[in-house]
Amino acid sequence: MCDQHYPLTRRFLACGIAASLLITLGAVVVPLRYGQAQSDPPPVELNEDIIKRATVFVMQTYETEGGPVISCVGSGTLVSANGLILTNAHSALPSDACPSDRITIGITVRLDEPPIPTYTVEVIDYSQGLDLAVLRINGYLDGRIIEPGTLQLPFVELGDSSTVELDNTITVIGYPNIGNEAVTVTRGTVSGFTAEARVGDRAWIRTSATIPGLMSGGGAYNRDGELVGIPTIAPARASGEAVDCRVIQDSNADGRADRNDTCVPVGGFISALRPSRLARGLVRAATLGIRQGQDLTGSTAPLPGGSPDFSRPFFTTRINEAGMPSNVVGGIPAGTTSLYLFFDYDNMVDGMIYELRVAVDNVPDALYSLPPVTWSGGERGLWYIGTTGTPLRNGMYDFRLFIEGRETASARITVGQGPRANPGFSDVVFGLLDENNNLVGTNYVLPEGSGIQARFVYHNMQPGLTWSHIWYFEGEELFRANAPWDGDEQGTRTITAAADFLPGQYRLELYIDGGLSATADFVIAGGAEISRSVIFTDFRFASEAAGGLPVAETVRADFPADIAALYVFFNWRLIAPGTMWTRRWSVDGDVLFEITEPWNAPPEGENYLLNLESLDTLPDATYALEISISNVILEMVSVKVGLGQLPVGAFASAEGIQMTGRITDAETGQGIPGAMFIVLKSEYAIEDFLWTKDQVLGVSLADNEGRFQIPVLLPRGTLDEPILYSVLANAEGYIPITTDGIIITDITESPIEIDVALSHN
């Protein structure tokens, strides 16, 4: 077209050049206008993906000549970024049904695939009675150590389980199978609460969700994605009832995988959740790196010799602050919303399995029952199980108690009786009479001496009714009296026993016409100080101890930072062996440890030693020790370490945005393995970046498919004050990409996905 037969015109040339310029520039200008980073937040969604990734698969294994054998499995939840896991104690501790010398954790890498064994863990702390344990990831499967603080894993925060209400939606996440299925979500509602002694009215959250047994140890979440409950099933027993069990390995190396091999217990369903507040102390202690030292003063209690037993079951509708029944009822009117079954127990061991089965008009009712759970009440005492908040329907209620599958006690009550004017006693309290014959120091812990009085309320009493009071000391009858009623129809009365009240455990029972009408326990310990019982005295804190005594130079009222341990010494007097006492350690007002156990030291002595230890140094905080008996706080002492306050950010929040995405080659669309994605701290823009790590919030390298995931959560801003993040993507041979425009507000949904296409040059 351009040779001599086709001369070009200038107009054609101009048009041609203009057209080609348009094509060329358009290829460049269009992306400059529309290729900028868009920062509109994606639509809001639930944070289920992060919770699923924070849910782990727990496997107990033991070594054999043929290699490791899986004995038991369960679920767990990551509760800190550096690898703390909350699960059931029975999933972590070896037992006859679950022998183990190693615990392996499986992680969900792809949400639609089963977990992949990735880490090993160590047990940091546990409560066998509550069946809760905190584990920490400490290594890879090949034995390499993971230093504390080097992991950045997704985790969930413990929510306030006391805010859970009836009919709230509960989302339960865990692994329903022996590792063959992906992490599973099941939903239900809160159907009620079960009360238990020492814990209170919300010892268990009951749910209508269908939760497979292997999801035990996983998490139950409220609508805000906070962990409010831990699904808990009773541990399997090698000698107990046959449970559904799967043989998956030839554990005895005989060439066959059959019933002679170890089988992994599966099956069962969970209807009860342990409230997360019961795990808060364990988790916080593990997060702070604090643990209780051994009790060196008290001796180890011998294992009970007799057969575990429950006895003397009775019902009450009210419990006072000391955990004592306010009354004893034989029938209750319709519409009653609380009912407790009290019973004595003996020869029990924490970790034993007990169960309450309730039938209404001979039809089993799961709501009022308590499925098999672990015992946490110690060897002997008075216990209760109850239901609150749900109106009881009319009917005949049969309560049957089981220990390790064996029925040991039963009781019956009728609900639906009309209002009655039965005579009765209630609200028994104990104290001393002052010079004006007033009862003072009303309590359930009283000092040694004579003159212990009991006061109770009576109603609908008629002259001539035969009533009696029986006093017991350490389970043996101490004193008894009975007489016809000679008082008014209602009021209060004070009685005493003609006996010397020595230190120990006492009980008073009040009967009307041979029927138990009221009962209460109390403890005599310590000497009198005005009307108060003084048992523990002379508290001293030290940072070092030697030979069971404080190192004198280290005894202080306040301590500097960086001490490795904290010791407390105190003297005691007039406390009988076997008296149940409770010690409670708090840090900045939050309870970390609470132990209730029988007194195992001599009745009096000096320098009882308790201590807290740390893996490194104790964090700055105010440490408090509280000692109580029968829920009565007797002494509380505290001491400051360092600044006397935990540092800000001691407990990392799970709140924030997860930033993830993919880095690809702009031409081929394929991922760039090893490409680096950097997020700067919000105070730095790209132009401020000097390639120093302290300006960087998080870094991730792309994997085989170009996927990356920033390991730290990005703090949110608000709609009025959004936070802008600057990001960079680099890879060798590609033009780097930077942008200052990632906006995060409080409505930005997590995770935020970013796709980066790098141009190869």
Add this chain to the structure above:
Amino acid sequence: MSFEPILLTPEEEPEEIFPYRRVWRTSSLEVLVVFLVVFMIWLLTDLFGMLPADLTDIRAKTGIALLPLAAWLVFSYRGERRALKPRFGLIGVLILGGLVANGIAVPLEERVFTPERWLPYQGFFGRVLGYMFTIGFTAEFLKYAVLRYTVWPQRLERRVDGMAFAITVSLGFAVVYNLRFALYTDATLLATALRVASIMFSQIAAGLIMGYFLVELRIGHPPIFWIPAGLFLASFISGLYYGFRGIAIVSGLNVGADASSPVRGLALALGLIVMMYITMAFIIESADTRMITRTGRREEL
């Protein structure tokens, strides 16, 4: 008595057959064919989804890499063989261009210049200059050397001969680069096709400049800095192209969406070669017109 027909109209003079291959026409056809094939692959892959997006069949990729060569053989070389005055030496130049590319340009790039380690991290003008002084200049100098020490000056009798040989040697370079991309990377068929077209168009666009400067050195009366100026201009154009290409393909990142469009790289290369063809055609036509005015002919014998 003879009865010869009486002609009432003058005899028609016999039509003069153009003796040379029409370079612009045939090379435009090659560009069009390659562009259409690549565009079709893009349509079938990205828009209609009839071809898998992750297709990496090596035979298909090799076929695409050799498409420019096939188009040249069909349009240019066959046209050349059919012309009354064919140009000789095209195959030699093609092969030599490929050998030089594979034997000198590629090793220099991979072992000496190593552009992937430093070039992408310069700013825009740093990238342009960096490319220009390394890979761009090397390629243009080698093309110049191939033509200068083989077919120059005898084969370059007309200005359009320079275009023909420049296109051929550039094609030799492009075939080597394309085959290496197809055989030694995991790119998909679409990515390979887009890259093949981009390389072909950009190599030819820059090569045209060297071809013009060489033929002008033979036919015209240029100054002594003529070839260095041509080398500078050709490598600058190729550097500029690669600088803009990075922007054209991608210019940022997106939250939740794909920011890249390799098709824009193709559009840029197409725009470049169309602009170069039109520009060079205009320049050659103007120069030929002046030459005809001065000497009465277009060629230098």
Add this chain to the structure above:
Amino acid sequence: MSDFFPDIHRELTFTQRWNSYLALVMAGVVLFLGISMRSSSLNAAQVFENQEAGIRAQVPLNWLIDSKSDEYVIRAEDPNALPFKTLLQVSTLTVGPDAAPRNVLDILDIQRASQLSAYRVISRTEETLRDGTPAIRMHYAYTQDERNPFLESLPVVVEGVDVVILRRSQALVITYREEQNSFDDNLYRFENLLQTLEIF
């Protein structure tokens, strides 16, 4: 062959001859410029100084620098390197007065064996640095895998070099790590670091 490439022995004009010469000269000049650009870009460095540790050295420019950790004085990583981020590091280890450099290497070996997968020592050689300081060099290898369990990356074989220098009650450990295929190509960076290292 003469059909393809005609006789080139034709008399050139002055202009034509000098164009050829200048083209060759230009090639040399431009090649030099290009290589200079490359070298200055790749070898651009910045000075790092830590008064407390008594160390001054040059590290590559635009590498990601971390100098706030307790484990090392400075760590520099190449953010662009694939698939392993080339690493240069200077760290210190408190040692007793009777410790020898080989003791330090033993400590490092034991630590690393528990932290790095497939860790293997390849060689240990004694050497003298340019300023006459005696040192010991250890060459080792291991596989680097992705710490984030939610990403799927293939392990990378990494080679490393440690040069240990004893000074007073401290051992200075200068480390270089790179993916095995690029180890030799980037070794010069480590040698630059050693040569520019000043201990005061």
